[in-house]
Amino acid sequence: MLYKRSSALFAEAKNYIPGGVNSPVRAFNAVGGDPIFVKQAKGAYLYDEDGNKLIDYIASWGPMILGHAFQPVVNVVIEKTTLGTSFGMPTLIETEIAKLAVSMVPNVDKIRFVNSGTEACMSAVRLARGYTGKDKIIKFAGCYHGHSDSFLIQAGSGAVTFGSPNSPGVTQGTAKDTLLANYNDLKSVEALIQANKNEIAAIIIEPVAGNMGCIVPQKGFLEGLRSLCDANNMLLIFDEVMTGFRLAQGGAQELLGIKADIVTFGKVIGGGLPVGAFAARNEIMEHLAPLGPVYQAGTLSGNPLAMAAGLTMLQYLNQHEEVFKSLADKTSYLHQGLEKALEETNITYTINKLGSMISVHFTDEVYDFETSAKGNNETFKKFFHGMLNEGIYLPPSAFESWFLNNALTYEDLDKTIEAASKVVKTL
């Protein structure tokens, strides 16, 4: 496939936008080459500026669970646009989406809408601190909760005492309040709790991680976190920005049967418009302004177009529970096909999957950030570009989960498997 126009557009964009993109992963730095400039998308397909048609496995990094330009969402956005695009005043539709979301998600009474997953997680942590009166949080290496300062932290030299910034601009002061544990490793969490007695407000985690490739929690891990939170007066925050309304109607809480205290959302809940949200039971949400002292606000929060898109998406998912099984079946089919293609080579690999999240790691056994980072990136790069050349668009980084959308047909999956069988022989 030719990407001449995309390359030219990227060169032009770099003159005006840092790195040519508005979010770093889009620049293809992890895989090399120039990014694809998309012109439009429908269902499971992307159409780029060079006229190529690609089968899409990122679904805008998750939101487009029913495929691109899902007609009911498109229709409602067009209809609502003519009525005014922002009011900064309460609207009926905010209550409608809140009522529906709360009815679909277990263990929450109220929900507050914001504009991104980053805002949702940042606000959830502030609320947890305000509620518990404690400052520190535990996060897991390799989990991503957006680009708010508290989350851009890596393991510090004294990892049990505090983390250190992994981006210039994040202060040491902020870093000292974020403690870093290892995914699927309860002992690392226990050690942090021991070393920071009565100082930890919350544990924040992606219940199924999607930002170090897809990583599934091992049996007992999330249950163990729940018990540790209960025993130590800490809140358990599930970052369900990826998993919410994707793994099940009630997200990972429902699928895995674990109760979180605060849950954050993004992606699917906005139907492809910029939306995030956080939810909890009344006792916690009552601490939030204007009811309580924990401040949080937004000019465009509850934006009528975003709420209309989100409500339409949630209504569809609420009325079509079969979507989740259909997605899981398609993902299993893809998994089997990829497995078969890779088995015929002598490449070392692991495929991790849950529901409609899946990723191929070119290493054996991936269960945390360290094992994920062992993946052979040279092999991933070749795999990525080989697949792209066959018209299959995978996430341009080994650290990202693939997201299936329900517009994908079994024919699309067969094409993907055929492409993979061809590409893996060249690795």
Ligand code: PLP
């Ligand atoms: N949390 C998780 C688990 C995510 O994957 C992301 C983004 O990919 C975020 C939070 C941040 O969301 P946003 O990019 O909408 O700010």
